[in-house]
Amino acid sequence: MEFKNEIGKLQRLVSASSAGISRRQAVLETLIIKPNDHIIDIGCGAGDLLIHLAKAVDNDGHIYGLDPSKDQITNANVKCAEFQNITFLKSTADKIDLPDKTCNLATSTQTFEYIKNVDDALMETRRILKSGSSFVNISVLWDYFRFYGAEKKLNEKIHDAFKAHCSHQMLPMELPGKLSNLGFTNIKNKSLSFVITHRDQNSPAKYAEDVIAFFVKLQGISETEVNDWKEQINHAEKEGRFGFTSFPVLTEAFLNKI
Ligand SMILES: C[S@@+](CC[C@H](N)C(=O)[O-])C[C@H]1O[C@@H](n2cnc3c(N)ncnc32)[C@H](O)[C@@H]1O
Structure with a gap:
């Protein structure tokens, strides 16, 4: 998927939502930042x-x-205009x-799962880190990124079509092994999972619905089916039988001082 x-x-x-x-x-609580740190996002x-x-x-x-x-990058430049560092x-x-x-610190949020050659990207991350560095990554377990409330068969079809949006559906399960092979130690995972059963105007589940709807149409799902799916989940929400789950995982890893 291109952003x-x-x-x-x-x-x-x-990103602006809850x-x-x-x-x-979660990233800022995990990274232990010192004033002279060099950090890559x-x-x-x-x-x-x-x-x-x-x-x-x-x-x-x-x-x-x-x-x-x-x-x-254009949007980030505008947002960060006042910072010279x-x-x-x-x-x-x-x-x-x-x-x-x-x-000496590297972090990444919901990115590595989109990278086809993820091993090369992790190796490159390792290359630019000093010994004694830490790496904090958040990736989503996409099998658990799901809406509930629409008719089962249509819901499955939509979620199946959405799988093509990223290269690695369950990266947090594979990341500890990959990081360990690159010499990272003390690898810890933390769940950042959440469930939403009612959406307000700034709910991530509102935008998630739009992202899925937009993407699956590009995969050949018809406009009618996508509209039916959206209607069904909106109806389910009004009836109090709606749900959206997401399961991001924060992985923390260290490079020993040598
Ligand atoms: C879901 S967004 C997350 C953005 C940001 N980290 C956040 O949490 O709001 C994924 C980002 O990864 C970038 N991306 C996609 N492929 C990439 C690659 N091969 N290397 C680095 N970044 C990539 C996209 O352009 C996009 O900005």
């Missing part, structure tokens, strides 16, 4: 986390925001334009 135009806009709305806020909070999107990272370091520290999407890198995570051992 530009309509999908880029929806992604930025998700789901985005709680993920940033891989797949920085519209830069919502970069602002907090930039405030946490002083003139000896520096922040790098990496994203291949022109749309996202952020450098943007417009590239994919498997080719980071930084020397070896530049950073």
Whole structure:
């Protein structure tokens, strides 16, 4: 899935919603930031986390925001305009334009699961980290990213078509092994799962519905079926039998000091 135009806009709305806020909070609570840290956010999107990272370091520290999407980098540049200590890198995570051992913290939110050559991207992340660094990643267990309330067969069809939106449906299950192979230790997982049974105007489940609807039409699901699905879940919500579940996982890993 490419994060530009309509999908880029929806992604930025998700990032501004309670789901985005709680993920940033979880990352900031986990990273132990020192004023002189050099930190990279891989797949920085519209830069919502970069602002907090930039405030946490002083003139000896520096922040790098990496994203291949022109749309996202443009939005991030506007959002982060007042910060002089952020450098943007417009590239994919498997080719980071930084020397070896530049950073001592790396973080990424809902990005690695979209990267087909995820092993190359993790190796590249490892390359730019100093010994003693830590890496904090959030990825979603997409099998649990589900709406409830629509007719079962149609609901399955829509969710099945949505699977093509990312390369790795269950990355958090594979990440500990991949990180361990790269020399990371003390690998810990933490669930950030949530359930929504009623949506307000800024609910991540509102934008998630729009993202799914937009994407599955590109996969050949008809406009009529998508509209029926949306109507059915809206009806279920009015009747108090609606649900949306999401299961992001925060993975923390360390590189031993050598
Ligand atoms: C779901 S968004 C998350 C953005 C941000 N981390 C957030 O939480 O709001 C995924 C981001 O990953 C970026 N992305 C996609 N493929 C990538 C790749 N190969 N390397 C690095 N970033 C990538 C997209 O452009 C997009 O901005």
